[in-house]
Amino acid sequence: MRLSKFFVPTLKEIPNDAVVKSHILMLRSGMIKMISAGIYAFLPLGYRVIRKISEIIREEMNAIGGQEFHLPALNPKEIWEETNRVEAFGDTLFHVKNRDYVLAPTHEEIITYLARNVVKSYKDMPQIWYQIQTKFRNEPRPRSGVIRGRQFLMKDAYSLDSSWEGLDTAYDLHDKAYRKIFDRCGLKYFVVGASSGAMGGTGSEEFMVRSEAGEDTVAYCEHCGYAANVEVAVSNVSETGREQKSEDVKEISTPGVKSIDELCSFLKIKEDQCAKSRVYISEGKPVLVLMLGNEEVNETKLGKALGGNVRPAHPEELKELTGADAGSIGPIGFNGKIIADNRLTDANNLYSGANKNDFHLAGIDLKRDVKNITYSDLRNVQPGEKCIKCGNSLEVFSAIELGHIFKLGTKYSDSMNAKFLDENGKEQPIIMGSYGIGVERVMACYIEQHNDESGLVWDKTLAPFHVHLIGLNMKKDEIVQTCDKLYIEMNKKGIEVLYDDRVDAQAGFKFKDADLLGIPLQVIVGDKKLKENKVEVKIRKTGERFDVRIGELITRVEDELK
């Protein structure tokens, strides 16, 4: 491709609206352009990368027996009503105004619709059906460029099986295929076991990439690979323990003291002598939650421990339930269920609120003074805590979800009545799995991991081109002739070449553009080297340069690209 005829609007300056690295670089390198919040046009250069990623995905999906479909984005609303997901998706689902259609945010319904009354026998399975297509979600807040958009390219696969063992097999196949896909793409990723959320189902794994731009926070053990969302990651910190002698409970006047910090400095005590109280409402009933010191309540864990959803009590409710405002609430005299974090197990000589404004209690012994207290893991894992699997130190950081595989089971086949006859002639619901990859996220994550101060740094696999051929002064015939010749030869050899044949751009300008685009090899044709019948090769990743005789260039380029 000749750059003079190729639409690559590179930007020297950082676009105002972009914040994360990948977004900035995709815009600056002329790969995408924003049309509206969360809606991007892929320009020719960017689309080449998308196609390379898609092709890798396609190869690995085909390798596990996947069959590629092309499914409609416009779906009749009534199909979605069968599974009750019009309501479940709520405002996230795009509705078409002038007909009863929705824009598909995912394709379980369509797949189940296709299978129903067609996949009728256990002999018709297993099946793996997939698509690489645009999906639509009315995200309340698109962000980070292509990472969270309102329309995005997704590979979604669905497995159909006649047995749970078959589902396990399909799930394992996808797990392995995903690892191959992300390995081939050159991504550093990790795998998190996760709850399957609104998709329903039993087992699930998320494929994640560490990134500042990530929306999930995970705890990760470099040593053994343990990884879990902090919402569920088990905390592994020792209990604060009991002191030998239990003091008597004693009321202390603490005027104006609200926070644990204030309490500690007012009484000159340490944080871990305090029990922080938070009141939640669970199933309509108040629950007092005690945390050691100033630790935050993990509401997901709390919900799990109490079996249901929880919400913090409103200020008015606090006053009504305890007689005090936030900051003066405590376990003694609290009328309702009391649950404490494991770290407080049987602790004594604690300070906490007195359920009376401007007073706290000292000498609280949870074992002696608080009957019916239960203990549970309610805190967030902190960096440096011991991994529950191997005991090494955990890291906590944010990450982007690239892919998600889960066992759906019969949720959709049940609600849409997709049944088959088993070996015994008995009717059974089809057992399904669902497996997604955010194609644009793969690209963004790759860029997050492969860039430097000059721009992008592609490996050959995903690079939009293999070689960036730069004619330095295209007003000189020898240079043009040499470049043209090399361009034709490389094309003939199947080497993908971007040829900077622009006449009006100066050398420095071309170099900066080339570094920004980050194509792995640069072949530089200039006056100086040409006199010795040589051209210069620069390896983008290392910055290394060397001269090569023109006659040997093709072989050398082929070697470098191996």
Place this chain on the structure above:
RNA sequence: CGGGGUGUGGCUCAGCCCGGUUAGAGCGCCUGGUUCGGGACCAGGAGGCCGGAGGUUCGAAUCCUCUCACCCCGACCA
């Protein structure tokens, strides 16, 4: 949906507080010339109803009201 911020030529921004020539700069773009291995130089030029609507005023990019768009934090997120 809550909080914060920004809308001025294709891009990055100044001007706004304190209203008053013809609305500016750098980059980019067009013409001609010089340059030609790390985002060149000279000369000339095109391009803006200052996000939109209403209002205050003799006069509004600037003040007021409403509205739209976009960004960030939070809520939400298969």
